[in-house]
Amino acid sequence: MEAVLNGLATGFGVALDPLNLFLVLAGCFGGTLIGALPGLGPINGVAILLPIAYGLGFGPESALILLAGIYYGAEYGGRISSILLNVPGDAGAVMTTLDGNPMARAGAAGRALSLSAVASFVGGTFAVILLSLFAPPLASFAVTFSPADYVALMVFAFASLASLVGKSAVKTLLGATIGLMLATVGIDANTGVARYTFGIPDILAGIDFLIVVVGLFGMAELLTLVEHQVSGKLKSLPVDKSFVRLVDLARCKWTIARASVIGFFIGILPGTGASVASAVAYGTEKRISDSEKTFGTGDVRGLAAPEAANNAAAGGAMVPMLTLGIPGSGTTAILLGALLMFNIQPGPMMFTQRPEVAWGLIASMYIGNIALLVINLPLVGLFARMLTIPQHYLTPLIAILAFIGIYTIVGNPFDLLLITGLGVFGWFLRKLDFSLAPVILGFVLGGLFEDNLRRALSISGGDWAILIENYKSITLYILALLVVMIPIWLARRARRIHGGVPAEED
C-alpha cells in the first residue's frame, strides 16, 4: 500500500506539471472529438497521433499522457453520435445506441449525454483505482485465462444477451446467425485457409468490426433518415435543455457499479475489449433489472451500463500492458509501441526502472477522467443542439464523416463500397423489423468463440473435456446458467406474491 501511495505521489508530481496537465486536457478534448466522429475511434486516433507526439520531442511521459488522454477521450466521445444520431462513434459504443438514442428522440438528449458522461466517469475512475491498487496480481490472473476459459466467457456473454432486444426470438436468432456468418469471412486464423472471400483480396483479413458497425448502423440509419425525409415522416426535434437529474443517478447507481466491475474485468483479459465489455454489461443488466421491459426504449439504466463498462474496460486494458507488456486491446498495443519507441520496456520492470512514466500515466488517468467530466458536462447543451440542425444538412454531414472515418482506417476504397453495401443490407433488415444489435454481437462474439474453441481443442488434441476441466470455466458456465434462470425464477416469484397468475406447481 505504501508503495502505491509513493508511486501515486511521484505520478501526480509528473502529471501536474503544467505542460503535462495541458497535454492531458488537449488529449481528452481532441479524443472526445475523434470518438464522436463515426468510424474514427480510439485506435485510429492514437495511431494517427503517435508519430506526431513522437515528432514533437516531448519526453516519454508527456507523449504517453497525451496519447492516453486521446484514448480515454475517444471512449467518452463515442457515446455522443450513438445517442444523438443512432450511429456508434466507435466499436465500444454500439450498445449505447439501444437506449441512448430513444432517449434523445424523446427529447431527453441532454439528459442522456450528461448521464452517460457521469456513468463513463464512474466506470473510468473505478478502473483507475483498481489499476493503481492491484495491477500486478490482476494481470497475473488475467493471463491464466486459457482458450477454454474464453470459450466459457463467450457462452456467458451469449447467455446474458439471449434476451436481447427484438420482438421476435426467431429474428433475434437469425440476426445473430448473420453476424456469425459475417465473422467467418476471411483467412481462418488456425489453418490459414481463406473462407468465403470469393477471390477478393480486400476481405482476406475478414471484415473489420468498424466497417460492420458503420455500415449496418451508420449507413442503414442514414438510409432510413433519407427515406423518412422523402416520405415526409421526419419530425424535427425541439431544442432540448434537459440535464441529468439526481433521481436518474439514484436509479442507476447499482447498474453503474455492476457495469464498472464487468467492464474492468473483461478489459483486463487480453483479446477482449470495450465492445465485448459493454455488450456483456448491457445484457447482464437487462437480465437483472429489466422487470418492466423498458430496456431498449430509453431506459436510463440501459444507457448507463454500457457507458460505465466501456470506460472501465479502457482502464482494464492498461493492466496487462503496464505490468506484463502484453496489450489488452488494439489501442493499448499502439501505446505499447509508443513505449518501445521511447526505449521503455513495458512490463514488471517498468515500475522500478521508469516510475515517472508508469505512475505519471496512471496519475494522468485520474486527472483525465475528471477533466473529461468537466469538459463534457458544459458541452452537453452544445452537442444536444446538433439535433436541431435541419435534416437536409445533417444527413450528408453524417455520410461524409462516416466515409472519411472508414477511409482513414486503411485508405482502401473497397471499404467504402463495403459500408454502402452493408448499409443497404442493414436498411432491408430494419424494414423487415430485425434488430441490428444481435447481428453485431454475433459478429464480435462469434469470432472470439470460434478462435478460442479451436485453440482449446488444439491444446487438448481434440478432447472436448478441456472445456470443463478448469474452475474458471465451470464458474462461468454456472454464471451463464444463473443469468438465464434467475429472471425466470424472479418473474415466477413475483407472480406468486402478487397472486396475479397462479404458480404452475400449485
Add this chain to the structure above:
Amino acid sequence: MLLARFGAAFCVAASFVAPAFAQSQIDNPECIAPANPGGGFDLTCRIAQTGLDPHVDAPVQVTFMPGGIGAVAYNLFNTSRTDDGSAIVAFSTGSLLNIVTGKYGEFTEKDVRWVGTAGADFGAVVVRADSEYKDLSHLMSDFSADPASVVVGAGGSVGSQDWMKGALLLREAGASPVDMRYVAFDGGGDAIAALLGGSIEVYMGDVGEMVPHVESGQMRLLAVLSPERLDAPFAEIPTAIEQGFDVEWTILRGFYMGGDVSDSDYQKWVDAFNAAYATDAFAQVQKEKGLLPLNLAGDELQTSIEKRVQNLRDIATEAGLIN
C-alpha cells in the same frame, strides 16, 4: 522553451480537427505496415521512420493496412497503387512464404520492386521460466519420442512462418510436422499471454519481440535460431546449431514498392537506405528495435529475395505446404 512546447502542443490540438490521412505526393513519404499496429510490420516501419529521418526531407508517416497477413497491401500495390512512388510497404520472410504458398493470390515476388531492408530478426524457442525444459535437447527428445506430447503455440496460422519454426524443429527431431500439437494465436501478444498463463508449453517467437521480456525473468529462451550467437541481451543464449540441431530461421525485414514505380522514385528510396546504412545512428535504431544489421538495398536486395524465395519454395515443398 516552454512556450515553444506549448506552441507545439497547440499544433497537436489543431490537428485533431483535421485528421491526417494517406496522401500520395512524392514529398509525403509513407511506410505502410500491412497489419494492425503493434506487431512486426509496425516495428519494421518504425525503423524506416526513425532510421531514414535524417535522409528523407519530410518525416516518414506510418500507416496501417491490416489484412490477410499482408495480402491486402500486396494486392493493392499490384493493382491500384502500382506506381505510387511515395509509399513503401513493410514485408518479412513471412510475406515471402505467403507468396510462395500462394496466399497472396496470383502475384509473385517478381511483380513488385524490393527497395531496402530494415534488418534481420531470428526465431526463438521460448518457454516459461519455471518450465521443465531447461535446454533445447530436452525439448527435442520429447519431440522425437512423442511430438503430440508438447503443446506448441505461436502468433500465426498453420503454414505461417511461426508454424514453420516448429515444423523445422520437429523435422530435425525426426518427427513429422503434421503431428505437431500446434495452437494458432492472433499475434505474438496473445501467444505470450497463453505461455505465461500455462495454456501452451513452448512459444515459437522472434528474438526482437523478446527484448522487453528478457529482463523480466518470466520466460526462458531455450535457443535462438540464428547462424551465430547474438549480442547482448541475448549473448548468453545458445543457438540451436550450437546445441547440435541444424535449425535456423532468419526473418528478413524490409520494404517493397509497386512494380510500376519509376526508376527515379525507386532510386530516391534506395539512396536514402544506402545513406542510412552508412551511419551509426541507423545501427543504433536497429539495435533498439531488437534487429541485427542485414543491410541490402536496390539490386542487391532484388537478387537476395530471389534466392530466398527459391529456398523457401524448397522448404515449403518438403513440409508439405505446396506440391
